[in-house]
Structure formats: C-alpha cells, structure tokens
Amino acid sequence: MISLRALKDRTAGGVMFFLTIASLLLVVAMGVGLYFKSSPVLADHSLGELLFSSSWHPMKGEFGFLPFLMGTLWVTGIAVILFLPVALLAAIYLTEYARPAVRKYVFPALDILAGLPSVIYGVWGTLLIIPWISEWLAPHFVEFSTGYTALAGGVVLGVMILPLMVSLFIELFTSVPSELRDASTSLGATRWQTVKRVVLRKSVTGILAAVVLAVSRAFGETIAVLMVCGNLPEVPRSIFNACYPLPALIANNYGEMLSFPQYEAALMFAAMILFVVILLFNLISRIILYRMEKRFA
Amino acid sequence: MKSLIKYFTFTSELRSDEQSEENILGRRQRIFRPDYKFVRGKDESEIRAEGLNIHIKERHILKDVNLALPDKKITCVIGPSGCGKSTLLKTFNRLIDSVEGIRIEGKVLLNGEDIIGSGQDITRLRRKMGLVSQKPCPLPMSIFENVAYGCRIHGLANKRKLKMVVKHYLEAVGLWEEVCDRLNTPAVRLSIGQQQRLCLARSLAVEPQFILADEATSALDPISSKTIEELFVKLKRNYSIIMVTHTLRQALRIADYVVFMYMGEIIEAGDAQQVFNDPKHELTKKYLSGAFS
Structure with missing residues (x-):
C-alpha cells in the first residue's frame, strides 16, 4: 500500500x-x-538555389536568400567584432579593478540596459548613429552613404548585446576562485598579468559560451536592426552598404504578402533558415565547449 | 654547454650537505635574476613588526603587534582560530590590501625597509615572499607552465632557461621523478599532495627570501604533510620560513621559533624549546595543555 x-x-x-x-x-x-x-517553395526550387542565389524577385517567383543570409552574418559579425572587446574589458574593469562603490551603481545600470525594449535602441540608432555615419564617418571612406548601413545595424546590435555580454562575463570572472588570483599576485604578478594569464584562461570556455548566447540573441534581433540597416536585398560589399537581415525580411513582409502562397512559403523558409542556423550554431558550440572543457580539466 | 651539463648533474637531487646547498643558491641566481641581492638591514631578523594594528571595518584584528622573526629558521605561528594568524601572514606580502575596509597602522620592516607605506613596489615585495596556501591552488595551466609562470611574468622568456628553472625547482620539492614524463598535462590532474609541492616549487621559482605557509599541510594526507614538513626543514637553510599551523604537534616537530597569538595579540614569542617547555604566560600554558584550541 x-x-x-x-x-x-x-x-x-x-x-x-x-x-x-x-x-x-x-x-x-x-x-x-x-x-x-515552406514546402511549396521547396518543391519548386532546389535548396542550393534558395540558399546561394542572390536574385530576390518574389513577383517573378525568384527567391534567392543569399543577400539575407549575408546581411544577418554581416550585422552579427560587426556587432561581435566591435563590441566583444568592449564587453570583455568592461567586465574585467568591473570585477578586477573597480572599487565596490562603482560596482554598486554600474551593475543595476547594466540590468536596466539589458531590459530596454529593442525599439528604443532602434530609435537611438536612427537619431544618432545614422547621421553620424552618413555625415562624419562614411565621407572618409566612400563617396556617398545614407547612413542606413550594415555598420549601423552592427553598432546598434552590438550596443544591445553589450549589457548581456558584460553581465555574463562578470558572472564568469567572479566565479574564478580568489585563491587563484592570490596565488598569481603573491608571485609578483600585476593585476593585468593575473587577468591575462589566469582569469581569462580559467574562463575561456565560459567566454565562448557567453558569446554563443549573445550571438544567438543577435541573430534573431529584428526591430532595432530593421530600423537602421537599409533593407536592400543585396549582398553587402562593404560595411557602408545597406543590408537586409533575415528577421527584418520576415517582419517587413509577413502579413502583407499572404495573398501570394509562394511568397508566404518563402518567408516561412526564411524563418526555418533562422531556426536551423541558431540550432546548428548552438549545437556546434556545445560540442566545441565540451571538447575544450575535456582538454583543460 | 659545459655549464649546462654541470648544472644538470648538480641539481640531480637536493643534497643535504651545506656546500651544495650554497651552490644551489648561487646557481639559482645565475639562472634567473642576476641582479638579485638580499638587502639586509642592521638587525639580524629580516621581518620586524612594530606597533602593527589592523582594523577591518570596525573590527580590530591585530592589536599592537611587535615581533622580530629570526632569519633562516622555521617560525611557527600558533593560536586558536580567528586570532589573526593568517592576517599577520597576509600583511607580510600585502595580500591583505585586497580586503575591503582595511586599515593598517604601524610598521612592518623587511630587511630594514618599511613595506606598509604606499610608495612600495608591491610586485617586488611579493616576489620576496613565496606563499603556500592552505588548499593547494594550481593555476589553470600545465605542470610546466605552473612553475614557469612566475619567471615568465618577471620577464624570463628563454625556453632553455625556463626548462632549467622548472626542472631545478621540481627536483627541489621532489616532484621531478613523478612528473617528468607528463610536464604538459594540466596541473589539476596531480594528487593534492603533489599539487601542494607543485605550488611550493612555483613559489620557489621566483627566488623568494621568505616562505609564508598558511596551514600548508592541513588539507593533506599524513604522508604528504610529512613530505612537506621535511621539505621545509631542508629549505630553511636558504629561506626564512614562517608558517601558520593549527597542529601543535607539527609546530613541536619542526619549529625553531614560536609565536603564540590570542585574540589579535602576541601573547608569547620565543625559541621553540623555551615556549614549549617553559612557557612564561598563563594563556600559553593553557593552550599548550589543550585547555582550549
């Protein structure tokens, strides 16, 4: 019983x-x-054509997703390249150098930043970054730019994922045992040497995991990026070209185009690409992490 | 090349006779850090504390500590938990600085030079003070890199010299035989006892003048702790060793000089023989007889 x-x-x-x-x-x-x-569009077109053609003419039934894939990659890449170092250094400063009083005010501020709706970042980008690029930065490199560029998308996206990355890194660095720091400093290492050789080394797998998380977030970010990156279905040739990331494509067109079954299927396919890319990205990084942990532990 | 061969033959083990011990010291200086000189003060003892008071926030941790520790001897700091032993030790290499709300008054003289002032080059000071902590704490890198770490941060990049240094100090702590075929494996794979000896080798590799040991054997099994104790006894020819210990028997076995602390004060300090056999202070007698711990 x-x-x-x-x-x-x-x-x-x-x-x-x-x-x-x-x-x-x-x-x-x-x-x-x-x-x-998305099967209707898959039935009419081969997977290779959909993924690697850059001709996007929905009315003629041509669906080449390369511009959107590249747009997503460019924007995410720029965001990570520009803001990963910033996030790392900020987290190092806050955990290793800053006085407790500084931390007390900066930590909550970071959480607020991370919680802001993305549309606000979009507006900020349109008001500040776009004019800055078109009037100040771009003239040094190209003849003309509207400012609505892959760079703008990258900067806005980077600023958005920055607080997320900093909080994750802070979490990581504070979990490094203080005995390790003591061991290093008692050998006469400076704080910077300790950070470089011990703290970063100890948290290298964690840093990778944090970047994966931030990138996954960046892949899917829609509104803010859509507002600043120009939305032209072309493969960008430089950071001063407009681009059109996948989520922006879906958000801009879904709803309007429901009357064209092929078009709707194409947008569904775009969503599926996003889904698969994020899934694969997470899976592969997990495997890499697992391998690395095994090697270091 | 000749000198290299000579080096390897002479470091084959840490010999007990005075002659080769001095040799090791001389050779050590030649491998790494030729500019190194012990600057000795007028006094015989190299660490002196004068009127040392430490407050952490509102708490008075060390109360008017006056001490003179003998050179090239094993000094054991004993006393019940929370009496300020570790704080005292951490003051010597200024690791105490990272504690929040710390206030230090008084002087700590190292070779006649006050180390408490803000003008001190802390990295130079810490290098003179090898630290062996309670729990062995290998850095997240290979066995080789752990020992080479200190030399690298002080600017030694020459591979051949690094190899010599690493071999030398692993031999000095009796670890070479055990790990010479796996120098590139992560240090955390060693047993706890081996890790502690590795940490000792790592500290020795930066040529300290002192070894500060904070309950260095309390996390180890009896055999490993015995190895460490024996190492300390060997090492006191070249280093001044200051160890905090909870084990009275350990202090009895190896101490030359004993400092008994209670509630942040030095109750009694003197030669081990005298303190253990004929304690002057009532509290010391009680502590030694096991009335409290």
Whole structure:
C-alpha cells in the first residue's frame, strides 16, 4: 500500500516530466510546422538555389536568400567584432579593478540596459548613429552613404548585446576562485598579468559560451536592426552598404504578402533558415565547449 | 654547454650537505635574476613588526603587534582560530590590501625597509615572499607552465632557461621523478599532495627570501604533510620560513621559533624549546595543555 505522501511525490514527478517533455516537443513542432509551411517553395526550387542565389524577385517567383543570409552574418559579425572587446574589458574593469562603490551603481545600470525594449535602441540608432555615419564617418571612406548601413545595424546590435555580454562575463570572472588570483599576485604578478594569464584562461570556455548566447540573441534581433540597416536585398560589399537581415525580411513582409502562397512559403523558409542556423550554431558550440572543457580539466 | 651539463648533474637531487646547498643558491641566481641581492638591514631578523594594528571595518584584528622573526629558521605561528594568524601572514606580502575596509597602522620592516607605506613596489615585495596556501591552488595551466609562470611574468622568456628553472625547482620539492614524463598535462590532474609541492616549487621559482605557509599541510594526507614538513626543514637553510599551523604537534616537530597569538595579540614569542617547555604566560600554558584550541 502506497502512502499518500509517496503518491503525491510520484505524481508531481510525473507531471513535471510531462511538462518538460512537452516544452521540448514544442520546439520540434515548430521546426516541423515551418518545414510544412515552406514546402511549396521547396518543391519548386532546389535548396542550393534558395540558399546561394542572390536574385530576390518574389513577383517573378525568384527567391534567392543569399543577400539575407549575408546581411544577418554581416550585422552579427560587426556587432561581435566591435563590441566583444568592449564587453570583455568592461567586465574585467568591473570585477578586477573597480572599487565596490562603482560596482554598486554600474551593475543595476547594466540590468536596466539589458531590459530596454529593442525599439528604443532602434530609435537611438536612427537619431544618432545614422547621421553620424552618413555625415562624419562614411565621407572618409566612400563617396556617398545614407547612413542606413550594415555598420549601423552592427553598432546598434552590438550596443544591445553589450549589457548581456558584460553581465555574463562578470558572472564568469567572479566565479574564478580568489585563491587563484592570490596565488598569481603573491608571485609578483600585476593585476593585468593575473587577468591575462589566469582569469581569462580559467574562463575561456565560459567566454565562448557567453558569446554563443549573445550571438544567438543577435541573430534573431529584428526591430532595432530593421530600423537602421537599409533593407536592400543585396549582398553587402562593404560595411557602408545597406543590408537586409533575415528577421527584418520576415517582419517587413509577413502579413502583407499572404495573398501570394509562394511568397508566404518563402518567408516561412526564411524563418526555418533562422531556426536551423541558431540550432546548428548552438549545437556546434556545445560540442566545441565540451571538447575544450575535456582538454583543460 | 659545459655549464649546462654541470648544472644538470648538480641539481640531480637536493643534497643535504651545506656546500651544495650554497651552490644551489648561487646557481639559482645565475639562472634567473642576476641582479638579485638580499638587502639586509642592521638587525639580524629580516621581518620586524612594530606597533602593527589592523582594523577591518570596525573590527580590530591585530592589536599592537611587535615581533622580530629570526632569519633562516622555521617560525611557527600558533593560536586558536580567528586570532589573526593568517592576517599577520597576509600583511607580510600585502595580500591583505585586497580586503575591503582595511586599515593598517604601524610598521612592518623587511630587511630594514618599511613595506606598509604606499610608495612600495608591491610586485617586488611579493616576489620576496613565496606563499603556500592552505588548499593547494594550481593555476589553470600545465605542470610546466605552473612553475614557469612566475619567471615568465618577471620577464624570463628563454625556453632553455625556463626548462632549467622548472626542472631545478621540481627536483627541489621532489616532484621531478613523478612528473617528468607528463610536464604538459594540466596541473589539476596531480594528487593534492603533489599539487601542494607543485605550488611550493612555483613559489620557489621566483627566488623568494621568505616562505609564508598558511596551514600548508592541513588539507593533506599524513604522508604528504610529512613530505612537506621535511621539505621545509631542508629549505630553511636558504629561506626564512614562517608558517601558520593549527597542529601543535607539527609546530613541536619542526619549529625553531614560536609565536603564540590570542585574540589579535602576541601573547608569547620565543625559541621553540623555551615556549614549549617553559612557557612564561598563563594563556600559553593553557593552550599548550589543550585547555582550549
């Protein structure tokens, strides 16, 4: 005879198991749904053509996603290249150098920044970054630029993921045991030497994981990027060209184009690409992380 | 080349006779840091504390500490938990600086030079003070790199010299035989006892004048702690060793000089023989008899 307490315990376990599995199945369902929705466009075009052609003429039935893929990569790449060092140095400053009073005020500020709606970042980009690029920066390099460029997208995106990266890095660096720092400094190392050779080294796998998280967020970011990057379906040739990331494509056109079944299917395909890219990206980085941890531990 | 061969033959083990010990010291200086000189003060003892008071926030941790520690001896600092032993030790290499709300008054003289003032080059000071902590704390790198770390941060980049230094100090702590075929594996894979010896080798590799050991054997098994103790006894020919210990028996075994602390004050300090056999102070007697710990 099972007691009531044990019964409750078992039921609770079962329910939680079911809920966990259900939420995982949701992800699978999403993938499957996207696949079926995009099947019309997949039936008419080969996968290679869809992914590697850069001719985007929906009315003629030409769907080449290369410009959008490249747009996403450019914007994300610029954001990470420009702001990863900033985030790292800021986190190092805050954990290793700053006085506790500074930390007390900066940490909450970071959380606020991370919580701001992305549309605000978009407006900020349009008001500040766009004119700055078109009037000040671009004339040094190209003849003419509207300012609505991949660079603008990258900067806005970078500023958006900056607080996220800094908080993650701070978390990482504070988890490095202080005994390690003491061991290093007691050998006569300066703070900077300790950071470079011990703290960063100890947290290298974590840094990679944090970057993966930030990049995944950047891949999917829509509104802010859409407002500043120009939205021209061309593969950008420089950072001063407009670009058109995948999420922006979906957000701009979905809803208007439902009357064209092929077009709708194409947008669904775009969503599926995004889905698969993020999935693969996370999977591959997990594998790399696992390998690295095994090597270092 | 000749000198290299000579070097390797002579470092084959840490010999116990005086002659080769001095040799090691001389050779050490030639491998790394030729400019190094011990600047000795007028007094015989090289660490002196004069009127040292330490407050952390509102708490008075060290109360008017006056001490003179003998040179090239093992000094054991004993006393119940929380009496300020570790704080005292951390003051000597200024690791205490990183504690929030710290206030230091008084003087700590190292070779006659006050180390508390702000004008001190802390990295230079810390290098003279090898630290062996309670829990062995290998850096996240290979065995080789752990020992080479200190030399690298002080600017030694020559591979051949680094190899010599690493071999020399791993031999000095009796670890070379055990790890010579896996120098490139991560140091954390060593056993705890080996890790502690590695940490000692790492500290020795920057040519300290003192070794500060903060309960260096309390996390180790009896055999490993015995190894470390024996190492300290060997090393006191060249280094002044100051160790904080909780184990009275350990202090009995290896101490030349004993400092007994209680509630942030130095109750009694003197030669080990005298303190253990004929303690002057009532509290010391009680502590030694096990009335409190």
